[in-house]
Amino acid sequence: MPGAKERELRRRIGSVQSTKKITRAMELIAATRVVKAMNRANEAKPYSTQVTGVIENLAAGGASVDHPLLREAEKTERVGIIAITSDRGLAGAYNASVIRAAERQLDAARTEGADYSLILIGKKAHDYFSFRNYRIDAHWTGMSDTPTYEDAREVAGKVMEMFESGHVDRVELAYTEFLTMGTQRVTVRRYLPLETTATMAEAGSGSGGALASFEFEPSPGGVLESLLPRYMESRLYSAMLEAAASEHANRQRAMKAATDNAEELIIKLSREMNQARQASITTEIMEIVGGAEALGGDDANDMIQAILENTEGTTV
Amino acid sequence: MQVEVVSPERITYSGEADMVVVRTVGGGDIAFQPGHVPFIGVLQISQAKIISDAAGETFAVHSGFVQSANNKVTILSDVSEAKDDIDVARAEAAKARAEAALSADEADEEAEAALRRANTRIMVATGADGTH
Numbered sequence: 001m002p003g004a005k006e007r008e009l010r011r012r013i014g015s016v017q018s019t020k021k022i023t024r025a026m027e028l029i030a031a032t033r034v035v036k037a038m039n040r041a042n043e044a045k046p047y048s049t050q051v052t053g054v055i056e057n058l059a060a061g062g063a064s065v066d067h068p069l070l071r072e073a074e075k076t077e078r079v080g081i082i083a084i085t086s087d088r089g090l091a092g093a094y095n096a097s098v099i100r101a102a103e104r105q106l107d108a109a110r111t112e113g114a115d116y117s118l119i120l121i122g123k124k125a126h127d128y129f130s131f132r133n134y135r136i137d138a139h140w141t142g143m144s145d146t147p148t149y150e151d152a153r154e155v156a157g158k159v160m161e162m163f164e165s166g167h168v169d170r171v172e173l174a175y176t177e178f179l180t181m182g183t184q185r186v187t188v189r190r191y192l193p194l195e196t197t198a199t200m201a202e203a204g205s206g207s208g209g210a211l212a213s214f215e216f217e218p219s220p221g222g223v224l225e226s227l228l229p230r231y232m233e234s235r236l237y238s239a240m241l242e243a244a245a246s247e248h249a250n251r252q253r254a255m256k257a258a259t260d261n262a263e264e265l266i267i268k269l270s271r272e273m274n275q276a277r278q279a280s281i282t283t284e285i286m287e288i289v290g291g292a293e294a295l296g297g298d299d300a301n302d303m304i305q306a307i308l309e310n311t312e313g314t315t316v
Numbered sequence: 317m318q319v320e321v322v323s324p325e326r327i328t329y330s331g332e333a334d335m336v337v338v339r340t341v342g343g344g345d346i347a348f349q350p351g352h353v354p355f356i357g358v359l360q361i362s363q364a365k366i367i368s369d370a371a372g373e374t375f376a377v378h379s380g381f382v383q384s385a386n387n388k389v390t391i392l393s394d395v396s397e398a399k400d401d402i403d404v405a406r407a408e409a410a411k412a413r414a415e416a417a418l419s420a421d422e423a424d425e426e427a428e429a430a431l432r433r434a435n436t437r438i439m440v441a442t443g444a445d446g447t448h
Contacts, residue, residue, distance in 0.1 A: 044325055044326070046322050050390055050392050053383070217343040218340075218357075223356055234324055
């Protein structure tokens with residue numbers, strides 16, 4: 001009959017084993033989701049490249065640059081901070097890093113003597129900031145796992161409205177950039193006001209080449225006016241897609257670490273359990289030997305016989 | 317001449333064509349043929365017709381841009397739907413809704429845009445000609 005300690009250890013091994021099954025399953029799910037998210041990010045690229053391309057051509061065509069979204073405020077009174085986090089945890093340091101970056105921006109704004117305005121995507125950021133009694137101006141949940149363009153449009157629309165109405169004078173965007181499967185990096189980018197079209201074009205790509213003189217309908221300014229909001233949406237959309245891919249990659253890594261950890265723990269606990277079992281067997285033998293000696297038997301064979309009879313059903 | 321219809325989420329159409337007809341804001345219908353001058357225009361809520369010998373294709377395009385350069389026409393649009401993707405019953409319902417809203421308030425811009433979207437969808441789905 002196993003001892004109390006052995007029973008306890010066996011129970012723990014069982015529980016670690018079922019935890020391992022869960023983390024392993026989550027790892028596999030995350031792995032397929034990363035691939036899907038990466039595909040979505042790749043499929044979205046042509047549009048943003050094209051939009052940037054049109055801006056390049058506009059800049060070359062000398063479009064007027066007076067647009068509310070390009071206007072730099074003289075004095076920054078309130079800084080808007082957009083943070084893209086996930087709705088669910090178990091993704092390692094993914095959410096914590098973005099939240100930390102956003103909080104740093106917030107502190108920086110305060111040292112500048114400016115107010116802050118939080119615009120949060122994902123439940124995790126909302127939980128963190130609302131628990132600490134920060135004022136949250138806008139937040140969305142349920143879109144960070146598989147963001148659609150509609151989602152990006154909704155958020156970007158709200159942000160542009162806040163900027164154009166003068167509620168915020170500058171907007172920073174904190175999210176996780178997806179570099180490769182193994183590397184994701186938290187980045188903070190200036191979201192608004194936009195740099196002038198010329199710098200945008202420069203930042204876009206070097207595909208300028210032979211710039212043809214374009215005809216514009218209705219006018220360069222008119223095209224720019226309807227193009228800039230699309231550009232804002234597209235930028236936010238690709239940030240959201242990258243963040244989603246990063247979330248899944250982080251979760252996959254975290255779950256892989258958890259699975260490995262569980263395996264290690266199982267080995268360690270099994271060793272402890274075997275030791276405990278061996279110890280209890282040894283004690284039992286000692287007791288029998290002691291008992292037989294006390295009865296006065298001095299024949300070694302008798303003693304072995306007694307041991308075998310008493311330990312029937314137990315493996316020695 | 318190469319033609320691409322690009323939505324924010326993916327490339328919806330890519331292929332060769334002889335002519336592309338779209339409707340721009342303020343400029344009315346405009347057709348592109350091979351060798352068209354470089355052009356950038358803002359699109360109306362309307363249909364975009366891609367015409368070629370092999371097969372024609374018509375899309376309902378809900379605002380966006382058209383760019384023509386180097387013998388390539390690119391249509392950038394938030395929403396571009398092919399004939400088969402359109403739910404006519406839904407479009408009809410949206411049309412009725414928008415008309416009701418417009419009869420209540422003639423200056424309702426949103427309803428007007430919704431009506432135009434619904435009309436475009438129906439036009440593309442039924443294959444009726446857009447010129448009116």
